[in-house]
Amino acid sequence: MKITRLETIYLPDYPSILFVAVHTDAGLTGYADTCYMPEAVAGYIHQFAAPMLIGHDPLAIELHWRRLYEVIAHTVGKGAELRGLSAIDVCLWDILGQAAGMPVWQVLGGAVRDRIRTYNTCGGPNYGRAAKGSVGYGTDGAHGKYEDLIAFMERPGELAQELLAEGLTGMKLWPFDYVAHYPGGGDNWRAFRGMFDPNIRSLGGHDITAADMNRALEPFRQIRKAVGDKMEIMVEGHGLWSLPAALKIARALEEFSPAWLEDMMRADDIDALAELRQGTTCPILASEYLATRYEYKPLLEKQAADIVMIDPTWAGGITECKKVCAMAEVYKRPVAMHDCTGPLTLYAGIHLAINATNAIYQESVRAYMRVNYPDLVTELPVIENGNFLAPTKPGLGTALLPDIRTREGAVVRVS
Ligand SMILES: [Mg+2]
Structure with a gap:
């Protein structure tokens, strides 16, 4: 399985939150959200994290955390960068759970x-x-x-x-x-x-x-x-x-x-x-x-x-x-x-x-x-x-409603 796309979604009704989706060639999608300064987090995800992840195995979660964190740590970045990393990591666990047919816990x-x-x-x-x-x-x-x-x-x-x-x-x-x-x-x-x-x-x-x-x-x-x-x-x-x-x-x-x-x-x-x-x-x-x-x-x-x-x-x-x-x-x-x-x-x-x-x-x-x-x-x-x-469905056990991407004012970015 390979990561194919990273997607971020911003909704004006929830101005502090950034929704994140990681898509794979197996048809599985992992979801997450993170809060505060959504534009800065989206910038990190698309400009920096996406090139490091696309084409890679989404299930190598520990490795991806370390690869992303090491570069963040070099730039003394903690805020938006770490929130972006956190959201991506949650998406990968969601994918792992779905791939295993088990809840994340x-x-x-x-x-x-x-x-x-x-x-x-x-x-x-x-x-x-x-x-x-x-x-x-x-x-x-x-x-x-x-x-x-x-x-x-x-x-x-x-x-x-x-x-x-x-x-x-x-x-x-x-x-x-x-x-x-x-x-x-x-x-x-x-x-x-x-x-x-x-x-x-x-x-x-x-x-x-x-x-x-x-x-x-x-x-x-x-x-x-x-x-x-x-x-x-x-x-x-x-x-x-x-x-x-x-x-x-x-x-x-x-x-x-x-x-x-x-x-x-x-x-x-x-x-x-x-x-x-x-x-x-x-x-x-x-x-x-x-x-x-x-x-x-x-x-x-x-x-x-x-x-x-x-x-x-x-x-x-x-x-x-x-x-x-x-x-x-x-x-x-x-x-x-x-x-x-x-x-x-x-x-x-x-x-x-x-x-x-x-x-x-x-x-x-x-x-x-x-x-x-x-x-x-x-x-x-x-x-x-x-x-x-305890949630019973595979992965996190929930997903973003599909229609949020087409709501008025939604900003959807895909890498
Ligand atoms: Mg508190």
């Missing part, structure tokens, strides 16, 4: 579990779309169905009850973000913040006042009041805080026993993360911002996190993420898989989580599962009682 070495727990990341359908130019509060301010981002600020207790009734026993929220952003952040963030307090003065994540802290703690009070300890609460920090502020927030959250504090600081200073972990009893999770074994290594060596978060199409694809899982296991750390972007990344994470002995969660966004993903792929992963079931 099976060709990874089999299932250690038949399902993986999930929790609801409380973003709305427009979370990723509206977040252009800002992080944290991507919302158009509409109070539509599954607009869980607004719900966790306005009616957190009710939202917790609603999720519990669906069988979901974990929810992730980020009620501290709006204090951290500098004035002049993205328009969507400004619109959102204005809904709550137009006069708030941001301290840029370097401090938080007692009044802002009090207000940001309110959702935690209401969730515990409404559902007690039936709900696990994950706290997202989006890397916005400096160490003293992160410590202040962590200590204030201790009484609510959160499942974890995620990326309270950017993962660009592992020593600071280790200091945060030493300074609080809350479990520290890091980080979807890290990529490849080489970045996870210091995190583990310096004992800077309790739980390791991995995004399959940011960190190096399925090949690399399986190794990161194994590395985390050496340090007695569980892993959690990231999803807040595209459906094929979610599938890649589920297969990894079904196979990795130390996986504890696969993230999901119910708004994406119900509004965005059905608009993009042929199959959706099955959630039963708060767990993703």
